[in-house]
Amino acid sequence: MKNNKRNKKYLGTSFQKKLLFLVFASAVIPAIIVGLCMYYLIFNMLAWQMVIPESIINNLMPVLRKVNLILMISGPIVIFIIWLAALELSHRIAGPLYRMEKDLDERIAHGGKGPIKLRPKDEFKILVEKINKLLSR
Numbered sequence: 001m002k003n004n005k006r007n008k009k010y011l012g013t014s015f016q017k018k019l020l021f022l023v024f025a026s027a028v029i030p031a032i033i034v035g036l037c038m039y040y041l042i043f044n045m046l047a048w049q050m051v052i053p054e055s056i057i058n059n060l061m062p063v064l065r066k067v068n069l070i071l072m073i074s075g076p077i078v079i080f081i082i083w084l085a086a087l088e089l090s091h092r093i094a095g096p097l098y099r100m101e102k103d104l105d106e107r108i109a110h111g112g113k114g115p116i117k118l119r120p121k122d123e124f125k126i127l128v129e130k131i132n133k134l135l136s137r
Contacts, residue, residue, distance in 0.1 A: 020087060035071075
C-alpha cells in the first residue's frame with residue numbers, strides 16, 4: 001500500500017507562500033498592535049498617576065526592565081509557534097491542491113487510473129470526491 005503522507009510541510013508553491021504569509025500576518029500584526037497599545041496605555045497611565053518625575057523613574061524603570069525582558073524572551077517563542085501553526089494550516093490546504101494537480105497532470109500525460117487519495121485531515125475532500133466521480137466515468 002502506498003504511503004499517503006507528504007514528507008515536507010513547506011512545498012514552496014506560490015499558493016502556499018501566499019497562504020502562509022496571510023495566516024501568519026493576520027495573527028502577528030494584530031497581536032503586535034494590541035501589545036504595543038497595551039504597553040503604551042499601561043505605562044502612560046502609570047506615568048500620569050505618578051506626578052513626581054523621580055518617583056516615575058524609581059518605580060517605573062524596574063517594571064519596564066522586567067516587562068521588556070519577558071517580551072524579549074516570550075515574543076520570539078510566540079512568533080515561532082504562530083509560524084508553525086500557519087505552516088500546518090497552509091500545508092493542510094496547499095498540500096491537497098498540489099496533490100490534485102500532480103495526479104491530474106499524470107492522468108493527462110499517461111492516462112493513469114484510480115481515485116485521487118488525500119490524507120484524513122486534508123481539506124477539499126468534497127472536491128476530490130467529485131473529481132474522482134468524474135474520472136471514474
